[in-house]
Amino acid sequence: MGGSALSVGAMQRSLQRAVARASLADDRDLAGRIRDDGQRLVFLLNGLVRSSRLYQAGNAAVDALAAEAAQMLGRLVGLLGAAHVVAVEDQIYVNEIRVRMKKLEQELLDQLVAELGRHEAGGLSFHAPLEPEDLKALARALAGPAGEAGHGRSALAARLAGLPGVEVGGKYRFRLKGEKPSTRQDAAEVLRRGASVVEDTLARLAAGRLPHPLLVRRVVIDLVDALDADSRRAATVALRQGETGPGTQHLLAVSRLALRLGRALELPDAALSDLGVAAMLHDVGYARGSDRDAHAMAGARMLLRQRGFHEGKIRRLQATIEHHSSADRSPCLFARILRIADDYDVLTASRPGAPPLPPATAQAAMWAARGTVYDPDLLALFVQAMGLYPPGSLLELSDGRWVVSVSGGRDAERFAWPLARVVRDKEGRVRDGAEEMDLFVLREFVRPKRVLNPASHGVDVGAALEAVQRGTP
Numbered sequence: 001m002g003g004s005a006l007s008v009g010a011m012q013r014s015l016q017r018a019v020a021r022a023s024l025a026d027d028r029d030l031a032g033r034i035r036d037d038g039q040r041l042v043f044l045l046n047g048l049v050r051s052s053r054l055y056q057a058g059n060a061a062v063d064a065l066a067a068e069a070a071q072m073l074g075r076l077v078g079l080l081g082a083a084h085v086v087a088v089e090d091q092i093y094v095n096e097i098r099v100r101m102k103k104l105e106q107e108l109l110d111q112l113v114a115e116l117g118r119h120e121a122g123g124l125s126f127h128a129p130l131e132p133e134d135l136k137a138l139a140r141a142l143a144g145p146a147g148e149a150g151h152g153r154s155a156l157a158a159r160l161a162g163l164p165g166v167e168v169g170g171k172y173r174f175r176l177k178g179e180k181p182s183t184r185q186d187a188a189e190v191l192r193r194g195a196s197v198v199e200d201t202l203a204r205l206a207a208g209r210l211p212h213p214l215l216v217r218r219v220v221i222d223l224v225d226a227l228d229a230d231s232r233r234a235a236t237v238a239l240r241q242g243e244t245g246p247g248t249q250h251l252l253a254v255s256r257l258a259l260r261l262g263r264a265l266e267l268p269d270a271a272l273s274d275l276g277v278a279a280m281l282h283d284v285g286y287a288r289g290s291d292r293d294a295h296a297m298a299g300a301r302m303l304l305r306q307r308g309f310h311e312g313k314i315r316r317l318q319a320t321i322e323h324h325s326s327a328d329r330s331p332c333l334f335a336r337i338l339r340i341a342d343d344y345d346v347l348t349a350s351r352p353g354a355p356p357l358p359p360a361t362a363q364a365a366m367w368a369a370r371g372t373v374y375d376p377d378l379l380a381l382f383v384q385a386m387g388l389y390p391p392g393s394l395l396e397l398s399d400g401r402w403v404v405s406v407s408g409g410r411d412a413e414r415f416a417w418p419l420a421r422v423v424r425d426k427e428g429r430v431r432d433g434a435e436e437m438d439l440f441v442l443r444e445f446v447r448p449k450r451v452l453n454p455a456s457h458g459v460d461v462g463a464a465l466e467a468v469q470r471g472t473p
Contacts, residue, residue, distance in 0.1 A: 327339070398448075
């Protein structure tokens with residue numbers, strides 16, 4: 001036990017020293033090497049695809065291209081642990097680094113993007129180096145005919161199934177600058193896409209593979225966009241998606257709560273993005289079967305396999321190690337934020353043998369531990385953002401109606417007066433949550449009387465939250 005504590009302490013001190021040395025940008029030397037080697041690999045892959053259409057097997061020029069591509073891929077896998085070549089519209093990224101092309105070189109990049117597009121694919125992931133013969137087989141598959149519409153990606157994946165550690169990614173699209181999201185469905189759609197990415201990430205980690213950092217960061221950026229576009233809908237989107245596992249649900253919920261607190265803290269966009277990625281990955285230690293006591297260190301070891309050190313990665317590692325630390329042990333900022341978001345979700349979610357607490361009750365229990373378990377200033381900011389009756393709280397009003405809170409704190413004046421949806425009328429008849437009330441506007445006539453436990457009263461608060469997503473009334 002003492003050895004474990006010593007290793008944790010040593011890693012924390014090492015990370016703290018690394019933070020002091022880290023610049024605000026990614027490690028420039030590593031980023032430069034990835035960019036240069038990634039650019040060369042893109043050229044070589046494109047050359048192999050084109051050459052496979054022109055030359056017979058055994059051609060010396062093709063063999064030379066394949067040998068150099070194998071060498072370049074080996075270097076990238078050695079640098080990164082796994083190399084993800086991702087096409088995003090007319091750009092290519094290697095992991096999180098954009099491969100920049102001169103004007104005359106862009107045509108070569110466009111050709112490779114087009115080849116992937118024919119197969120309805122958006123990228124290739126390499127979890128191990130490949131032999132030259134493997135790369136020639138990959139090029140022949142890309143140059144070959146595409147599968148039927150709607151099945152192109154799966155057909156390509158089937159052709160590449162014999163290659164060690166190769167995965168075919170789907171198509172990716174970044175929102176254009178100035179393009180507005182669909183505010184009514186954006187939050188729910190982002191959660192659905194996010195669930196897919198989180199489940200893929202957990203499956204990769206469980207299989208001993210590294211996560212795809214660009215996709216995780218993309219989900220975080222979309223979550224931030226959804227929060228900024230319509231904070232109310234983002235706050236009330238159903239917290240539990242039945243089609244996903246509890247681990248995925250928890251990571252998404254913690255990410256959304258952490259981002260909400262980070263936005264209230266007015267973190268810069270870059271730091272907010274890093275916080276979201278840290279939240280998405282904070283429990284990855286469970287993916288390899290670690291228990292609660294060991295999962296933080298196990299997760300940090302898994303993330304350390306991703307090569308390179310930059311400030312965002314160091315923040316993730318610190319947060320992963322320290323996210324169960326109490327505030328009186330002075331963990332890093334991200335860990336203090338995650339402790340609040342993590343515990344709030346655990347308290348309000350259904351768990352085996354532990355029924356969920358009403359949101360307002362959970363928040364009150366956490367408030368009692370401020371200054372010891374929770375950072376008092378951050379918890380105060382969290383409570384201010386969530387309101388006295390956080391979204392999903394079931395309230396009995398002074399006139400006998402039952403309502404579900406569907407807004408956060410809004411502002412200081414309306415902190416205790418949320419927007420609410422009626423789920424039972426004065427006569428005790430069940431309602432569908434379509435009727436909305438602003439308790440602040442009606443405060444002279446009606447007020448919250450008590451907090452009810454939805455589980456004890458058989459009330460599905462999700463129906464009221466979903467009504468907000470539909471935009472009714």
